[in-house]
Amino acid sequence: MTTTEKVVALMRRLKIEMNGAVTDAMREYGGGTQGYGLNYGVSLPTVKDVAREYAPDHELAQALWRQDVRELKLAALFIDDPSRVAAGQMEAWADDWRTPELAEQCAMQLFWKSPEAGKQAAEWAGLPSGEAALKRLAAFYMFGRFAAAVETVSDSELSGWLDDARIFGPTAAERSVVYALREIYRHRPAFRMRVTALLDRVPDEVAGEVRWQVEYLK
Known part of the structure; x- marks a missing residue:
């Protein structure tokens, strides 16, 4: 299959999974549905399951990202080859973010x-x-x-x-x-005192939430 044929096949697969309830939930909980030309309301786990059949494919991921369809942009994250993702691509994709969902999922996935x-x-x-x-x-x-x-990012880098x-x-x-602060505290015991000290520098609402979550982890 050509890259174009793969894009069309993926869109057809994902359209079958269309779920209006997911779209409504995104709107209700602030995930936002605006910023996408098309939004089929397919859940992230479903997108991942469909996309994994095509991974890794860097060229296909680029083609998917260019489509103004929520599910195809998300599929690109699971199909791309991370070893080929350079700073230029991250900047270019970030300039195309129109929803917090895309920013979060690009970073996390x-x-x-x-x-x-x-x-x-x-x-x-x-x-x-703000900017x-x-x-x-x-x-x-x-x-x-x-x-x-912990096996790929050293303590010295962190x-x-x-x-x-x-x-x-x-x-x-x-x-x-x-x-970020919760995960550092959770996975890097050597930095727990430093995380605690950082809580005096970040906004009070952030510090309070981190303290609550850290206490829950103990």
Whole structure:
């Protein structure tokens, strides 16, 4: 099959899974349905199950991302080859984010596995708050994934990011900051005291949520 034929086949498969209830739930809980030309309301696990049959295929992932269809963009994340995802692609896709869902899923499912992920996350997290909200949101989700990847991301790499005052500071109010700090505390015992200290630097609402979640983990 050509790349174009694969795109068409995937769209047909995913359209069969159309679910209006998922679309309604996205709207109700703030996930948002606007920003997509088409939205079939297919759940993420279903998209993943359908997409895995085509992975890895870097060229197909690029073609899928160019489609203005929610499910095809999400499928691209499970089909792409992370080893071929460079900084230029991450920037280009980020410029196309029109919903928090895409920012979160790009970070959690694909970008964090890229060889250039650490540098990219640090750059995005250091951007001015409000001017690049979705990039910052993605950055902290990536940090959380790094923390859990104890076999591939060293303590020394994580230490450098924790020491960067631009990243975890008074403007770090994104909901993904809670995820990042919780995951660092959970998977990197050596950094628990540093996480506790960081809670004095981040916004109070973030610190309070992290403290609650950390207490639950004990």
